[in-house]
Amino acid sequence: MNQEFDVSGVVHVRTNKHLAEQFKIALSRMIEDILKISESSDDSDRINKVPGVFALACMFFRIWPEKDKKMFKALSKEVLDKITPVFLLYADVVWAPAEFLVSPGNFPIELVHGSKIEPRKIKSAFAANFVKNFPQQVESLSIQASVWMARFESNLINRGDMKSVINTRIGLIRHGLALANQARNCFSTMVSVQSNITTTNVVLLCRCITLVKAIVSTFRRRAGLVAESSSLMNQALCLSIIDVINPAIAPINAELRSKQTTDELKFDVLTTANIALDMLRACSTIQRRTVLKIAFSVVSNPSFLR
Numbered sequence: 001m002n003q004e005f006d007v008s009g010v011v012h013v014r015t016n017k018h019l020a021e022q023f024k025i026a027l028s029r030m031i032e033d034i035l036k037i038s039e040s041s042d043d044s045d046r047i048n049k050v051p052g053v054f055a056l057a058c059m060f061f062r063i064w065p066e067k068d069k070k071m072f073k074a075l076s077k078e079v080l081d082k083i084t085p086v087f088l089l090y091a092d093v094v095w096a097p098a099e100f101l102v103s104p105g106n107f108p109i110e111l112v113h114g115s116k117i118e119p120r121k122i123k124s125a126f127a128a129n130f131v132k133n134f135p136q137q138v139e140s141l142s143i144q145a146s147v148w149m150a151r152f153e154s155n156l157i158n159r160g161d162m163k164s165v166i167n168t169r170i171g172l173i174r175h176g177l178a179l180a181n182q183a184r185n186c187f188s189t190m191v192s193v194q195s196n197i198t199t200t201n202v203v204l205l206c207r208c209i210t211l212v213k214a215i216v217s218t219f220r221r222r223a224g225l226v227a228e229s230s231s232l233m234n235q236a237l238c239l240s241i242i243d244v245i246n247p248a249i250a251p252i253n254a255e256l257r258s259k260q261t262t263d264e265l266k267f268d269v270l271t272t273a274n275i276a277l278d279m280l281r282a283c284s285t286i287q288r289r290t291v292l293k294i295a296f297s298v299v300s301n302p303s304f305l306r
Helices: 017-034 041-048 050-063 069-082 097-102 109-115 119-155 162-193 199-221 223-228 230-258 264-281 286-299
Strands: 087-090 093-095
Touching: 017 050, 017 069, 041 050, 050 069, 050 087, 050 097, 069 097, 069 109, 087 162, 093 162, 097 119, 119 162, 119 199, 162 199, 162 223, 162 230, 199 223, 223 230, 230 264, 264 286
Parallel strands: none
Antiparallel strands: 087 093
């Protein structure tokens, strides 16, 4: 964050208005995506992006120290109300968005003082509520994990057609990974928010560990069945994405074909979408997934769809 971005006579970042505008558009889109977070376990990927979005927002205000009250309000009010005040980053390292917002130097002082954010009050209220609901969360996870393990043991070898078998395996794998992630987060969050852990909570923490180990053991027992269809599952996921992209770009394609003079912005969107389709039809590699992410970022940029 403290590095110098401009190189005299070579690179001019702070005075690049086009870069600032595109950065702001992309960041606003990320914030809007975070605000769609729901309570379901399927939103774990979106939730995991929250620390990165806050870091990019900090970088934006560092490079272009403008007083963008609307963006800061979206972070300090709407996002903080939507997400948990404590995030587990890695191992036992936790991160508090409210503390990050008010830390000196991260954001303009004028915006921070006007927001009246109280990190200690937010964190203490969250800790009290989490400790209170911790037994119910562990019990709910135990029931869900038991049901998932029973289904994983039996449904992997169902006698349906190949398409239903593949879709069933994809759903079971995603659900199992989500449950393991929830149990891990419950354990780490409980340890981080409560200094004096009672004997009852120690037993509940042990149950969280047991749940994760049980899920891992179930995966290992059925690793052979999962491995034999892993390539088919990847293809099925790619085809489902292709089925979404094709109808979306069809109106743009038809519009460009009907006109004698093409719209450059829409032509760029169509070209990028076709690149994404080519990546999805080919075998999955790290390089192709990187190109796919860049293509999706360009296609979903609202400035290209004006």
